[in-house]
Amino acid sequence: MTATLERLPLLVRDWITGFFPEPVRWLVSGLLAIVAILAVFGLYFAYLTLAERKFLGRFQNRPGPNRTGPFGLLQPFADAVKALTKEDIVPQAADKLLHFLAPCLVVAFGLISFAVIPFGRYLIPVDLDAAVLYFFAAGVSSELALFMAGWASHNKYSMISAMRALAQLISYELPLLLAVVPVIMLSGTLSTSKIVVAQGGWTFGIIPHWNVLTPWGFAGFFIFMIAAVAETNRSPFDLPEAESELIAGHLTEYSGFKYALFFMAEYFGMSALCGLGVTLFLGGWQAPIDILQVVPSYVWFMVKLSCVIFCLMWVRATLLRLRIDQLTRLAWKFLVPLGLINLGNAAFWHLSADWSGPLQIVRWAISAAVIVIPFVLIGRTLSSGLAPRTYRYAT
Amino acid sequence: MQNEPTSSAPGLAGTPANSSFDILHSPLGSPQQGASVREVNDPFHGDLLEVSMGPHHPSTHGVFRMVATLDGEIIVKLKPVFGYLHRNHEKLGENTTYLASMPYTDRLDYLAGMTNNWAYALAVEKLSGQVATERAEYVRVIVGEMMRIVNHCCLVGFLFNDLGTSFTPLLYAFREREKFLDLFEELTGTRMMYNYQRFGGCRVDPTPEWLAKAKALIDGFPRFLDEYEQFLTGNEIMLARTQGVGRLSPELAINAGITGPVLRATGVGYDIRKVDGYGVYPRFDFRVPIGDHGDTYDRYMMRILEMRESVKILQQAFRDLPAGPIIDPKAKNRGLRPKAGEAYGRIEGPKGEIGFYLISDGSTNPYRYRVRPPSFINLTVLEDMCLGHSVADAVVILGSIDIVLGEVDR
Amino acid sequence: MLGSGIIKGLAVTAKNFVGSFHDPERLPTVEYPEKRLTLPEAYRSFPFLVFDGENAIDGLRCVACKMCENECPPQCIYIIPERDEKGRPVKKPKVFDIDLSVCMGCQICVEVCPFDSIKMDQVFEVAATNRFEGLIAHREMLAKSNTYYHQIRPTEAAEVDTRLAEEKRLAEEKAKAAAAAKAAAAAKAAAAPKPVATTAPASATAPAAAPASPAKPAVAAPSPSPSSSSSAAAPMAAAPKPPATTP
Amino acid sequence: MQSIEQIRDLIVARFPGAEVTVIQNPGPAAQHSLLLGHAQARDIALFLRDEPSLKLDFCSNATGVDWPEKEIVETTKVKVAQPDGTEKLVEQKTKRLQPGYLEAVYHLYSMALKHGPVVIRLRTGNRTDAVSLPSLTPVWRSCEFQEREIFDLFGIVFEGHPDLRRILMWDEFKDHPMRKDYVEPDDYEWEPTPHDAVLTKAKGHYPAPGSTANAEGGM
Structure with a gap:
């Protein structure tokens, strides 16, 4: 039963491809994967927007959208209809071609990242050997598309936003990669599916062997998530968008469906990066407890992904935006050094893999100290001179 | 970004290069003052970008416009542009009777209508020699301090919105503000346009039930403030974004006529409630918080601390509220014809000194009706505070000044 | 950390x-x-005209004195007094329009009205698709019964009724005294207020009677207790003057 | 704080020959004011700001007032020689045109000594061509926007103001709306209020618009 459920997507695929002659089956199967990703993540995107608005509402003591359909469940479709029926405005001074291409590209780049994410035990669209590299290459391109949008709009705000997007891209790609390198080091592979497999197994059947549950993995996950939030331009790093400063930055001159495409791309990008985070650090599709393996692996993946995204919404509901210099300072002076230290930490973890018994505790202590002490020290320099103040009263 | 003065400490800017501050020390009559001094010197790295922020900008708090010249993202020049909401309020005041101007004052600073009412009533009382009854004075303190809390709630909420939160602190603040507005609605009939004060008293006497409700709300208010402060006051990003940003020196603040929390954040303990002691304020025990740095964080904290002080005042006012008529039975409101003369009445509004200058020629309409709008005059130093900071900071500095365009443009 | x-x-x-x-x-x-939230009694939106009895137009308390029109800050009230065949005013409004798009709901008209005829309504859903026609309220639209007034503002309406009854009684006493003194004049005076509905102030006598009521409570104020109503005297309408008839 | 007369004496002692007049305020507020001559106004202002016993460092309010020309009828009794040689007292009415002027009023307070207000006034020569006054912005920066506003709404030209432009009205605007003789244009947005004055004006500006019937529906 479990095995059938686990293999269900494959069975469906085989059933459909069965209608086609043998030579084109690989093509049909590939197309099918694309359609499936588009359908599943299209729907996921639609309800993610709703969920974000609902949750943000709850964080802010209000119910959120609840007028379209029961509990507002039809809201995404109403939004889609609205976006499609709105007038599409292209500024006269804009670079028309780039202005049109930017939203298309940003969605395309957001989507191609999904190709290498293992959604389940048997569900990986393309099992590349250098999947992680491929993923980052695709991810960077979407930032370029944002720059394109900002440039093509021929608007001062959009221009500033485009510059910010580039600065942010350059700053945060590095910590993102530095956070990923330890994982690759320790699992010895760039293939996402193999990294997930490497995180399999449980101690006592309840403690999973996920990377996040090691000191270096926790630090890596921490750095990865901060960088991921910045890469996807979400609050508190939504500087290119910055609606209170730059109105909507690169989106200022977009309307109607093109605007919706940017919105879609933001969520695709977020889902993809969080999916990678889940894959690398949270054990991908692995179940948290041994006996829970009865639940199909792709369900676990989606549950983990949704939890991570919920945390991002929580952060968005709480935090305020950094300034661009503080943003880059955070990347270069905090995340990059921490990432480098974490690299050494992971090396230590790798070398001490055969320590056992009481040495195991020493290994944990050293590894934790190596990451906590720099965190505190660098954090202190980063926030030096900043503290809540006490006040006097006039007489 | 060589010309950014933030080289010393992260997020800590020195006093911005407010060359107009030289006005204090420059020889008089020299043509090299103000705008001309603030010209850009030598932007040797690249062209400057002139950005018109507003009048349709989400963070200018209305139809306000700043013409900012940017070097990268650093502001080298910033000119405020007003008038998009100008309706010649003062001319309206000259063409209506004294009483009929009262509802118009609600619409000046529409987030703090009650204090506008009060300032106007005070000015007319000075002009016509009327005195409000004692109970009315206490009720004025009650509604005035509640108004201050409402206004500061709005301000901190909007300030955080300018700082880039996704509306959460704003909605928490508005949640509390709504409770106050409900009370105002019960007392005066409307949530924002009160038309409550009268010359010689107030229009409606608060019922004991109303007072009990208000007291319960005030008693619970510090709990909200504690939670609010826990929420974001200690937040590292908040500290980094506000501390050292938009510094204002006390000398410039005094010279530029800055009043209210913006002035007190610079360390000048000038509060008209203490200085003039109008109404029954001398009978209350409250303190005036002052800051030491004059930056955005201090301005934010002034509001928080003032709300706490307002709670103290309100609790005393509820305790001491005397019985008696709410309005002087002999008070003249309709068809008021003050003797020829003039009067300037001012109170400490939530945004600063709100004053009304009235000249009477003995007729039913004021000969001259002038509003001294605090947020308009506080904008004088906007450029000085913004120079050397980035666009993102300019928005925050503007938010921390607390302007309402109904009052700025009149 | x-x-x-x-x-x-x-x-x-x-x-x-x-x-x-x-x-x-x-x-x-x-x-x-x-x-919906229950609106507090003091809540106000736009003015309406109170009428007594059954007939909305005949029972209007308004005597077209134009006091509200003169005092209205944004000048949104427009009144033309009714005239009889000979062209004399009959103390009724022929036209009473309020432009709701201009009205700012300040209730100064209520405060200055010496006849308690204009009051603040609590209907706030007045959106209309036509700004020119839909938002100008005519006499017929504005007239609402005293019962309605009691529904929306029970405390205040009760006070107003007591006061009007008191005024009427004083007016009648005065009229009787006058009748005793001058039989001929009394006969004339008794015949005068005929079409006016029961509790309406006799329009001819009201201005004369008003100064006779020494402590007229606040018009707009729902005073907390009847005892304090005498001390919390009216701000505006303490001594209503005879209606100023401006052309 | 010193009385207004004492302040005047202080000023006169410091600037001998300065034109300083005390303007009494007959109203109950009794906020009397000092009328300063143009020539030394800025020096006097600086003196008021820096004099240790006054320290009026805070100019709270600066505003303009328009006083248009007024016809003043004065009745005098004049002895008129009668033809018969006797003299007779005859009441003679002389009409005098009091010249109009614009006035700038400053309310000064002291933040250091916490007293005030001291009101100072400056008057222009007339309302047409001699409308300039010395700017006090170099003394109190708070006048910067307020003097711009006075310039905008009253038309007083402040000499020495660093940036004298219109502030509330748009730059192309011609008149000064706060002057008493300002005639508002009739081309504002057509508002079909039931008020005949507005309506008449609107009709005059838009001769027989298509929607007149609509508008009169409100009547």
Whole structure:
């Protein structure tokens, strides 16, 4: 039963491809994967927007959208209809071609990242050997598309936003990669599916062997998530968008469906990066407890992904935006050094893999100290001179 | 970004290069003052970008416009542009009777209508020699301090919105503000346009039930403030974004006529409630918080601390509220014809000194009706505070000044 | 340590997130068209005209004195007094229009009205698709019965009724005294107020009677207790002058 | 704080020959004011700001007032020689045109000594061509926007103001709306209020618009 459920997507695929002659089956199967990703993540995107608005509402003591359909469940479709029926405005001074291409590209780049994410035990669209590299290459391109949008709009705000997007891209790609390198080091592979497999197994059947549950993995996950939030331009790093400063930055001159495409791309990008985070650090599709393996692996993946995204919404509901210099300072002076230290930490973890018994505790202590002490020290320099103040009263 | 003065400490800017501050020390009559001094010197790295922020900008708090010249993202020049909401309020005041101007004052600073009412009533009382009854004075303190809390709630909420939160602190603040507005609605009939004060008293006497409700709300208010402060006051990003940003020196603040929390954040303990002691304020025990740095964080904290002080005042006012008529039975409101003369009445509004200058020629309409709008005059130093900071900071500095365009443009 | 402030903040939002599911304090939204808040008695939106009796137009308390028109700050009231065949004013409004798009709901008209005829309504859903026609309220639209007034503002309406009854009684006493003194004049005076409905102030006598009532409570103020109503005397209408008839 | 007369004496002692007049305020507020001559106004202002016993460092309010020309009828009794040689007292009415002027009023307070207000006034020569006054912005920066506003709404030209432009009205605007003789244009947005004055004006500006019937529906 479990095995059938686990293999269900494959069975469906085989059933459909069965209608086609043998030579084109690989093509049909590939197309099918694309359609499936588009359908599943299209729907996921639609309800993610709703969920974000609902949750943000709850964080802010209000119910959120609840007028379209029961509990507002039809809201995404109403939004889609609205976006499609709105007038599409292209500024006269804009670079028309780039202005049109930017939203298309940003969605395309957001989507191609999904190709290498293992959604389940048997569900990986393309099992590349250098999947992680491929993923980052695709991810960077979407930032370029944002720059394109900002440039093509021929608007001062959009221009500033485009510059910010580039600065942010350059700053945060590095910590993102530095956070990923330890994982690759320790699992010895760039293939996402193999990294997930490497995180399999449980101690006592309840403690999973996920990377996040090691000191270096926790630090890596921490750095990865901060960088991921910045890469996807979400609050508190939504500087290119910055609606209170730059109105909507690169989106200022977009309307109607093109605007919706940017919105879609933001969520695709977020889902993809969080999916990678889940894959690398949270054990991908692995179940948290041994006996829970009865639940199909792709369900676990989606549950983990949704939890991570919920945390991002929580952060968005709480935090305020950094300034661009503080943003880059955070990347270069905090995340990059921490990432480098974490690299050494992971090396230590790798070398001490055969320590056992009481040495195991020493290994944990050293590894934790190596990451906590720099965190505190660098954090202190980063926030030096900043503290809540006490006040006097006039007489 | 060589010309950014933030080289010393992260997020800590020195006093911005407010060359107009030289006005204090420059020889008089020299043509090299103000705008001309603030010209850009030598932007040797690249062209400057002139950005018109507003009048349709989400963070200018209305139809306000700043013409900012940017070097990268650093502001080298910033000119405020007003008038998009100008309706010649003062001319309206000259063409209506004294009483009929009262509802118009609600619409000046529409987030703090009650204090506008009060300032106007005070000015007319000075002009016509009327005195409000004692109970009315206490009720004025009650509604005035509640108004201050409402206004500061709005301000901190909007300030955080300018700082880039996704509306959460704003909605928490508005949640509390709504409770106050409900009370105002019960007392005066409307949530924002009160038309409550009268010359010689107030229009409606608060019922004991109303007072009990208000007291319960005030008693619970510090709990909200504690939670609010826990929420974001200690937040590292908040500290980094506000501390050292938009510094204002006390000398410039005094010279530029800055009043209210913006002035007190610079360390000048000038509060008209203490200085003039109008109404029954001398009978209350409250303190005036002052800051030491004059930056955005201090301005934010002034509001928080003032709300706490307002709670103290309100609790005393509820305790001491005397019985008696709410309005002087002999008070003249309709068809008021003050003797020829003039009067300037001012109170400490939530945004600063709100004053009304009235000249009477003995007729039913004021000969001259002038509003001294605090947020308009506080904008004088906007450029000085913004120079050397980035666009993102300019928005925050503007938010921390607390302007309402109904009052700025009149 | 770096991040402690952020964690505190996250705790606050989490508290609010959870609280919004069970604590009404943390989910104050009222879903408006389905649920409504009860309006406080003092709530005011736009003015309306009170009439007594059954007939809306005949029972209007308004005598077209134009006092509200003169005092209205944004000048949104427009009154033409009714005239009889000979062209004399008959103390009724022929036209009484209020431009709701101009009206700012300041209730100064209510305060200055010496006849308690204009009051603030509580209907706030007055949206119209036609700005020119839809938002100009005519006499017929404005006239609402005293019963309605009692419904929306029970305390205030009761006070007004007591006061009007008192005024009427004083007026009648005065009229009787006058009748005793001058039989001929009395006969004439008794015949005068005929079409006016029962509790309406006899329009001819009201201005004369008003100064006779020494302590007229606040017109607009729902005074907390009847005892204090004499002390909380009216701001505006303490001594209503005879209606100023401006052309 | 010193009385207004004492302040005047202080000023005169410091600036001998300065034109300083005390303007009494007959109203109950009794906020009397000092009328300063143009020549030394800025020096006097600086003196008021820096004099240790006054320290009026805070100019709270600066505003303009328009006093248009007024016809003043004065009745005098004049002895008129009668033809018969006797003299007779005859009441003679002389009409005098009091010249109009614009006035700038400054309310000064002291933040250091916490007293005030001291009101100072400056008057222009007339309302047409001699409308310039010395700017006090170099003394109190708070006048910067307020003097711009006075310039905008009253038309007083402040000499020495660093940036004298219109502030509330748009730059192309011609008149000064706060002057008493300002005639408002009739081309504002057509508002079909039931008020005949507005309506008449609107009709005059838009001769027989298509929607007149609509508008009169309100009547």
